Amino acid sequence: MLYKETVSKEMWELLQRLMKDEKLKGLSLVGGTALSLMIDHRLRIDIDLFTIRDFDEQAMLSHLKDQHQVKIRKILENTVLLDLGQVKVDIISHWYPWQETIQTEKAVRLLSLYFRCYFMKNFIKKTI
Numbered sequence: 001m002l003y004k005e006t007v008s009k010e011m012w013e014l015l016q017r018l019m020k021d022e023k024l025k026g027l028s029l030v031g032g033t034a035l036s037l038m039i040d041h042r043l044r045i046d047i048d049l050f051t052i053r054d055f056d057e058q059a060m061l062s063h064l065k066d067q068h069q070v071k072i073r074k075i076l077e078n079t080v081l082l083d084l085g086q087v088k089v090d091i092i093s094h095w096y097p098w099q100e101t102i103q104t105e106k107a108v109r110l111l112s113l114y115f116r117c118y119f120m121k122n123f124i125k126k127t128i
Contacts, residue, residue, distance in 0.1 A: 002105050003040035011087050019107050026051045028109040046088040
């Protein structure tokens with residue numbers, strides 16, 4: 001079960017479009033929004049999409065510009081930080097072997113709840 005009320009209608013619709021996009025099928029929702037959708041934590045305002053594969057930032061950006069209003073915040077190697085419409089979206093390649101922990105609910109690819117907590121705990125430690 002996902003708690004859709006933890007995200008805005010615009011954000012939910014964008015998330016659905018991103019998840020249905022064939023060119024983005026290697027991306028999965030992680031971070032606070034994924035956690036919030038799973039446990040009804042609190043209202044979220046951003047989308048964090050991760051993959052374990054390298055990707056071409058310019059090709060990703062070009063593809064997204066074809067379908068969305070895009071405002072670039074930052075582009076780095078294997079990292080695209082942008083706003084799609086009014087929604088903050090981060091697309092990042094992160095080399096954790098979590099493929100097998102992906103689950104799909106309401107067409108949204110998410111990490112399992114256990115791994116999401118583990119991932120967030122370790123990711124936060126590395127960024128402090």
